[in-house]
Each structure stands twice: as C-alpha cells, then as structure tokens.
Amino acid sequence: MRSGKLYIGRKIREIRGTAKLTQTAFADRLGISTTYLNQIENNQRPVSAAVLVLLAERFGIDFSSISANDSDRMISMLTEALADPVFAAYTPSFQELKLIAQNAPSFAQALLNCHQAYRRNSEQLASLDGHLGSWTAEPTPYEEVRDFFHFVDNYIHDLDVSAEKLTQDLDIPSSDTSLALAKYLEARHDLKIGRTSPGDSALRRFDRSSKTLFLNPYLPAATRSFQMAFQIAALEHEEQVEKIAERAQFRTAGAREVCKAGLRNYFAGATILPYQPFLATAKDLRHDLELIAARFGASLEQVAHRLSTLQRPSQKGVPVFFARVDRAGNITKRHSAAKLQFARYGAACPLWNVHQAFESPSRIIRQLAETPDGVRFLCIATELAKGHGGYGTPRPRYAIALGCEISYARDFVYADGLDLMSKTAYDPIGISCRICERGSCPQRAVPPLKSNLTVHPDRRDILPYDIS
Template structure:
C-alpha cells in the first residue's frame, strides 16, 4: 500500500539538537535550505534522507515514520467532530501540522474535550454527584490508564526485555510454562503454588504471610500460568513499575494502582510469550491463533493481545488491531497499531464481524472490511467463554477481534481463499455511528454529529430521515 508524504520536521529538529543547520545538513548530504524546509514541514522528507537518518543516527525508520502520529491524529480528528467546534473545526492538513509540530497541544486538547464530555454527561444525569462539581472535569482512573497504554503503543520496553530474559533463563517455551513457573516461585521466592478450596471464587489469591499463592483449580491451565507470571511481576518488578507510573504522572493514586496491575499483566504476557521467539513463530505459522495458542500453552486471547504489543524498535511485528467486545457492543479492551482506531465513546459498528462471533461459537469469523476513509482491512473474530466452575457457575462471554490492513493480509492464514482484489467483497464498516460519515447505512443507530438531517413526511426509507 502506498504511503502518503512524510513530514517529520519536529523529529528532525530534535535529532539536530544544538548543532547548526549547516553542519547537520552536511552530515546528511543535503542543502541547508532543504533541511530548513524539512524542519518547518514545508517539504516532505525523501526516502534517501530517511535512510540517511536511520544509518547515521541509529534510529528505527518505523518509529520515525508514523504510528504514534497516526493514532494521535485519529484521536484529535474524532474530537473535532463534536458540534462544539462547528464552524471552527480545522481541516485535515491543519490537524496534521498540529500533530507533527505541537503534539503536546494535541494531547492537551484531547484531555480538555474528555473533561468536557464527562462534565456534560454527568450534568445531564442529575445524579447524586451533582453537588461535587469539582470532580466533573477529572478523568476516571481507568480512562487515564487506558490512554497511557494507548499512547505508549501498548509496548513497555524495559518490562518486555526483563520478561524475555527470565523466559530464556527458564527455557520457556521449550519447557511447559506452568511447571517452570511453579518451580521458580518456590525455588527463588519460597512461594508455594496451592489449589484454592472449591468454594472460593477467585482466580488468584496471594498470602504474603505464609508465602502461598492460591489458584482456582477450575481455571484453564493458561489462566493459572498467567496468574503465576503475574505474581512473579509483583515480586520482582516493583521498582521498575513504580518508576514507570511515576513518569506517567497520573492524577490519582488510584490510577497509579490500576496502571501497576496493567503493567503486571503486561509482564505476565511477555513472560509466557517471549518477544523474539513469539514474533518469529507468529510469522512462521502465519498468525494462526489456534496454532500459536497450542505452541505456547496460552489462550487465544493471550495470543491475540500479545500480537498487538509487538512494537519493539528494529524488530516490530505485523501492525494489527486487537479488541474485546461484549454482547452489548461495548469495547472493553482495545489497541491498534494499524490505521483503524476504535471509538472512545459509544458501541462498536454493528456491521463489524466481531458481533457475528456470538452467533458462531467455536468458529473463526472472517471479514473483509473498508472504513469510510477508504482503508481496507482483514478482520477475524471469535467468541470466548470463561467459567470458573461447573454448571452453576456464571459464564462470561465476549468476543475477541484481530486484524490488519489488507496490504499485510498475505501474512495471515485467515486471508486464504478470500478475494482481496475485489472491492465489492469488502463490507463497509465505520468506527461508531456518532462519527461515521456514511449516509446510506441501513444499520445506523444515531445520526452523525456534524450532519444536517432532512425529514420528509411523505417518504420513508430504512431510516426516518436522510443525511445531507
């Protein structure tokens, strides 16, 4: 797929530092005037200059050429669809200039809009929080942590490397991870792994006094293994995780606590699915989720989530999107290294195949999809059912979705047999009805925010209105 023009003026200025433009231009082998135009985003950087930057400054071309800016641009563009900005919303080129030259301002505007929406929603509800107006503009701790992982690209380098080092030491995945972690916890930390009593309803409980880790005996083996890896993170990585949360500068202690849980989950996934081995195997097996789960003794969700974290500089995996969605359409977990960005508010598009997964238990549901911006994707979804016990135990049901832009589809076994060249084979999907631009969608739930509606009492189609 062809890439657009690349404007990286701010990054080039950061690389130049205190050096003069003349000296820096000479080192790159370009004229000073061309460098000045690049730094001011008046001209895009050429492939030759990009390669020169990579060679002479040991930077990863992938890290300098898009990902973070694409996500930030998508989030900022969604904010600007709010009717609040009607008549004042900047064009796409202006938004790109803001993201490229003043990312801090873009983040600040997104945060302000989030506070505004929370304020509006809470005021509209007239609930018992009405008397605590000073709390309205504060983001929830959960939202803060979700945004933290979103903007670090769902990759935490120091934790990932530490987990990979331990996996190599323990011989994972050549050895059974469950057995290896059980032995390691007892030998190194004096922690015994115990079966919880049948009546106890939890996944994991750690008793620091007796140095005992109790696990639910009815949980699947991958879940028990993951909980042991989680406990190792708690015992060994506290200093590193505290440093990460301090740098994140969360607004509350609650957010920092939630982030530490997320970081422990991250370490656990990286330990069970060590980066280099997992990345290589994923490519060899063409990202077959079931084969990867069997190879590493992991669950489908663990594998799909790990694929979304493969963002190590110089060793990146295929850029994918990953999400978990409940039966009501709420996106409960999300990350995208692809251009597809999930809505921050509202439910997922009803035309997305993730909803069909609930109708086809035990199957991988494939879909070719196209978003309103013309980008095409391969998406695969499947239902997950979790239970902590027998017949009377509650069963949690949700779907996981994984996919990539169509230019990477050949690396996925799920593309086999699909006509990737036939545009008619692609289903039109959106991000959410609130911001979707499509005017002829028969599944539209609400009108798009910035659209004008026309109501004709003498005419009725699928919707009781038309969109101008």
Template sequence: MATGKLYIGRRVRDLRQANRATQAQFAERLGISVSYLNQIENNQRPVSAGVLLALAEKFRIDLAELSGGEGDRLVSALSETLSDSLFDGYAPSLQELKLITQNAPGFAHALITAHRAYRHNSEQLASINDTLGRSLAAVEATPYEEVRDFFHFVDNYIGDLDLAAEKLAGEIGIGEADPGPILAAYLERQYGVRILRAAGSDDLVRAYDPAARLLTLNSYLPAATRHFQIALQIAQLHAGSIVDAVAAGAGFRTAEAGEICRIGLHNYFAGALLLPYGRFMAAAREVRHDLDLLAARFGASLEQVCHRLSTLQRPGQKGVPIFFARIDRAGNITKRHSATRLQFARFGAACPLWNAHQAFENPGRISRQLAETPDGVRYLCLSMQVSRGGRGFRQPQQHYALALGCEVSHAESFVYADDLDLSNAGAYDPIGISCRICERAQCASRAVPPLKGRLVVEHHTRRTIPYSIRPVGEG
C-alpha cells in the same frame, strides 16, 4: 502501499537536538541546505526519499519507524474530538490534523483531555439531578480512563518490562516446554513461594500470603489462566522496581490511577514472560498467525495470544501491525489497541457492520471479514467468542468477543486469508468506526446521526433512513 507525503519535522528536530547539532551542522551531514532543513523541521515541506536514506545511513534511523502509524492514534482521537458539535463550523483537513499532532502533540493531548472533561460533565448533568459540586467532580477522567490512555499512547509496548521478561524467559526455558511446571519451580526456587490449589470461594482466582510465602490458586482455573497467575506472581516479585518506575513516570493525577496502572504493568510482564517477544514473534511468522496453534504451542489462551500480538511494537523489531479489541455483549470495548490506521472510537459503540458482533452468533468458530473503512483502507478482520468465569453448573460466566485484524497489505501473513479474494472490491463490507463520526451518509445500519453534517428531513418521503445528511458547508 502508498504512504503519501511524509511530514516528520518534530522528529527531525528532536533528533538534531539529541545530537547537539546546529541546523547548519545537521544540514551538512544530511547533504541539504539549511533552508530546506528549516522547512522540514517546521513541516513546511515533506522529507524526500534522499533525506530519509541519509537519516537512516548517518543516524541509524529505522525508516519503518519514521513512516509508521505512530501518530495515527493521536490524529484519530483529535479528529473524533473536533467532530463534536461543540466545534460546529470547524472541519480541519487531515493534513491540518497531522501538522497539529506532529508539531504540538502536547496541545493535542490537552485538547482531548478538555473535551473528555466536557463530555463527562455534560453526561452527568443530563443523567442525574444532583448538587453542582458533584456534577463538577465528574469532569476529570476516571482512573481507568487515564490508564487506558496511557497504554494507548505508548503504543501498548513497555520496553523495559518486555526486555526483562524476555531475558527471564530465556533463563528459565519458557517456550521450550509446558510453562506450568517451569514457572512453579522457579517461583519456589528463587523466592521460596509454594503453590497451593484449593477450591476457595466462588470468585477467588488467586491469593498470595507474603508472610507464609504461599500462593493459592483456584482449583478450577483453566491451565492457561493458572499459568498466567503464576507468571503474575513472578512479575510482582521480580519486576516490582521496574513497574514502580514506569507507573511513577506516567504522571497520573491520582494515586488510584497509579495503582490500577501497576496492575496493568504486572499483567504486561506476565504476558511477556509467557509469550517471550522474539520466540513468540518467530512462531507467529512460522504458523502465519494461526491463533489456535500459537495458543497450543505456548500453553496460552486465545485472548492471551491476541493481546500479545498487539504488543509486538518493539522499535526496530516490530511485528505485523494489527488491531485488537475485546467487546462484551452490550458492545462495550473493554480492551483496545491498534497499530493500524483503524482507530477505535473513544466514545460510543463500534460499527454494527463489523464482524466482531457476529462472534456471539458463532461460538467456537473464528469468523472472517473483508472490510473497508470510509477512508478507503481495507482490512482482514477476525472475530471469535471466548468465555471466562467459574466452573460448574451454577457458576456465572462472562462472554466476550475478541476482534483481531490487519490491513490487507499484510494479509498474506495470516493463514486466514488464503482462500479469500483480496483483489475483489465487491468482497469488502463497508464499515465505519462509530456512527457518531462515520462519514457514510446512506448506511441503513446507522444508529444515530453523525455529529458533523446537517440533517434534512423529508416529510413526504420515507426512506430506510428517515433523514438525509448534508455535509458541513453545503446549503
């Protein structure tokens, strides 16, 4: 897969400064001129293959880390922000966006935050007739949005927690047998916590009594959920100090966001304990990412497996780059992460042509789709419906679609691609990210006009789309 020219000036500068070297010293070690190094650090020239190899040899830099899609999330978020009509008349090129995110990522984040505040304020003013004070109170990001963005921009990987969970999993034998008895025995042996299964109230999943050292679990929980809740209790007792340090270092504006993040971090540790990094990644490669087999081997649910696959981002030991999302029936994306070039829209619904929405029509089945985004990148997309909630005839259940996929260049790592004609251009469905920022002018499934582009309405002609879209700068 072609990667194009590589501009990594900020990374090179950070590496040089971390080694406490002047430009002259650093250039000498790389075997290049000082002027060339200066141009690289200021993103005026891309790095050559020779420089990349020198960085890898002299400073033990992982080339995959340098050329990976780490900045894609920030580029995508910034591109969506600048697509707003607020910035009408300004259409930056991809190269310009990359230069901004590579040289001034703090500025990019600040602009995204300011735009989010603008959107919140606009939506509040448009939807309610309230006091000005309450309208202005809505401009800040909600605590959930703060936490969502925190995980998004750390690549959905928390190194300290992941390593600690993997170490503990190895010590107690997770991945070698049914995790339920192993986790329960460790919890009682190490922390004196007993597990009680009781019917409880309809909506109670778990309850922990610190004084009595008693963990109560709903009797009707599926085995995978029960395993996760025991692992979560271990996370709170075993990894509390690490969780507190990570949450404190995130710089959240409110205590509420910090508490929500702590819940997310405890959940992260629980998932990493049940599906330890090295063992899980090796199993995924062995069964070629067969989700059902991975769930059966580790006593986990499909959602736990999909979510864990999205966190395999350990530097130097990354798994196959995938995207993962959980979508409810209304189209709201309640979980999302992407290590691919496909980045989910921060606002608005997902593309209606994406097979994630078809999961609700095919319960119990994994649906497959070959798709191509407007930038020409092709993907293998998987989707499936999962349900959660209480047991029993009258208990309500929630239904979600899980979406998982990779770029076609990695499709051979997935058993689901075996009988698909990956070389047939006609086999790929054209999809977008979100109608409001999609570049496809003639899409019959378009729900709303794009933010960028001028609408041309023809009163004497009616086509599938009641208007045509003229790109910015034309006419």
C-alpha cells in the same frame, strides 16, 4: 503517513536536538542544504528515502522507530473530538490536523483532555434527575491508564526485555510453562503453590506469612501460568513498575495503582509469550491464532492481545488492531497499531464482524472491511466464554477482534480464499455512528454530528432522514 509520504519534522528536530547540532551542522552531516532541512523540520517537504538512509548511517536511527502511527492515531482522535457540536463553527482540513498532530502533539493532547472533561461533565449533568451530587471533570483512573498504554503503543520495552530474559533462563516455551514457573518460584523465593479453598472465588491469592501462592484449582493452564508470572513481576520487578508508573505522571494515586497492576499483567503476558519466539512463531504460522495458542499453551485472547504489543524497535510485528467486546457492545480492551482506531464514545460500528461472533460461538469469522476514508482491512473475530468452575458458575461471554490493513493480509492464514482485489468483497464499516459520514447505512443508530438532516413528509427510506 498518507499517500506514501513521510512528514516527520518534529522527530527530525528531536534527533538534531539530541545530537546538539545547529541546522547548518546537521544539514552538513546529512549532505543536504540548510533550506531543505528547514523545510523538512517544518513539514513543508517529506523526508526522502536517501535522507532516511543517511539518518540511519550517521545518527544510528532505526527505520522502524520513524513512524507516522502516532500522528495517525492523534489525527483520528482529533477528528472525532472536533466533530462534537461544540466545535460547530470550525471544520479543520486534514492538512491542518496533520500539521497539529505532527508539530504540536502536546497541544493536541491538551485539547483532547479538555474535550474529554467537557464530555464527562455533559454526561454527568444529563444524568442528574434533580438531585444534587458531586461530580468531577477528572478522568477516571481506568481512562487515564487506558490512554497511557495507547500512547506508548501498548509496548513496555523494559518489562518486555526482563520477561524475555526470564523465559530464556527457564527455557520457555520449550519446557512446560506452568511447571517451569512453579519450580522457579520455589527455588528463587521459597514460595509454594497451593489451591484456594472451596467457595473461594479468587483466581490468585498470595499469603505472605506462609509464602504460599494459592491458585484456583479450576483455572485453565494458560491462566495458571499467567497468574504465576504476575506474582514474579510483583516480587522481582516492582522497582521497574514503580518507575514506569511514576514517569506517566498520573493525576491520582488510584490511576497509578491501576497502571501498576496493568504493568504486572504486561510482564506476565510477555513471560508466557516471549517476544522473539512469539514473533517468529506468528510469522511461521501466518498468525493462526489456534496454532499459536497450542504452541505456547496460551489462550486465544492472550495470543491476540500479545500480537498487538509487537512494537519493539527494529523487531516489529505486523501492525494489528485488537479489541474485546461484551454482548452489550462495550469495548472492554482496545489497542490499535493499525490505522483503524476505536471510538472513545458510543458503541462500535454494528456492521463490524465482532458482533456476529456471538451468533457463532467458538468459530473464527472473517471479514473484509473498508472504512469511510477508503482504508481496507482484514478483520477476524471469535466468541469466548470465560470463567471457571462447574455447572451453574457464571461464564461471561466476550468476542475478541483482531485485524490488519489489507496490505498485510497475506501474512494471515485467514486471508486464504478471499478475493482481496474485489471492491464488492469489502463491507463498509465505520468507527461509530456519531462520526461516520456514510449517508445511506441501513444500520445507522444516530445521525452523524455536524450534519444537516432533511425529512421528506412524502417519502420514507431505510433512514427517516437524508444526511447532507
């Protein structure tokens, strides 16, 4: 959805198909002409506010479920894929991409899958050093699962509702979460909580024969609660988990198992941070990560990740992006309900403040940023050290990033004191150098794909070439 207009022809056709109505009958129910309905369904005209109201009244359609976020994400991914030199002869307009994303999303996904396979083959072939080996065009299980969560908006309704019911029964978060979960496991499953042995690096280990859940004694309280909630998912919601993973139709058993682990993790996060209390608290505290974490006894990463899952129909939170980045710049977790999408290949933009977080451990860094398409964001980032144990124990360091489009910035305490109206207050960032169109960026690592380069023998600027 750009420039305020909503083109949702495919969704209107789906609604009409569910109602089993012809175009004429459906138009009559809405009080509009068949010609107008036909134009809406073919994305020749946007849906008006009046038609949206009629859809809600006469077909029970939730406004929040009619969103262009899916199309925006698809357009972003298509733009990146089609910037590859293999498509050098074809440069689609934004309107073309929008029509494909809205009217033929399955075809668009198939194209993206083909491009991903091509990229993997190219990278594997390039890495061969003369030795023949086996290689595959199939995505890795991790990539398959990452894409699954991306396309369901990182929200799993059935598991989220089940987790929330459990927290209501246990009076979480009003009661001590760890204590409540431990008592529940004992009362419901006759399961004891024990400690792992010295030298055992496992965070959690379940012994079925003794019905004991062993937890590492050095885990933070938030992690202990999470691991107990994970075990409840494994004991009580495996049928739900199996059905969701089955519906995803993964290519391999490995991907299905990775997804099932991710779904149990999802249930655990939704248990320690139950949807409605968490959403209300986030609004009341203006998304202050530290205060929210203290309120629920959770970690900053758990809070930031949970904010990215608030996509329940009719009860959505602020659309945010969330990412976790290691010191090498690898994005190890990612999700975006906002227009900012993360690069699927290559590193993230070096001008993004998430990289600066490593220079200021434990501090929350703010940034106003603008992407090449003119969309502005409030970005926050902070560095975290993970791990447990005493002196000499490895402690991986990460930075987490969270942000929203500037129209939502006032809902965040981190916007206080920033001049949101000043153009000079915004740092120019991109998605990745390979698709960023900024020609004079001093941090550019590689030229953008599909660009013409000019090298001047008698002049050298910050970049050794001009981009046109």
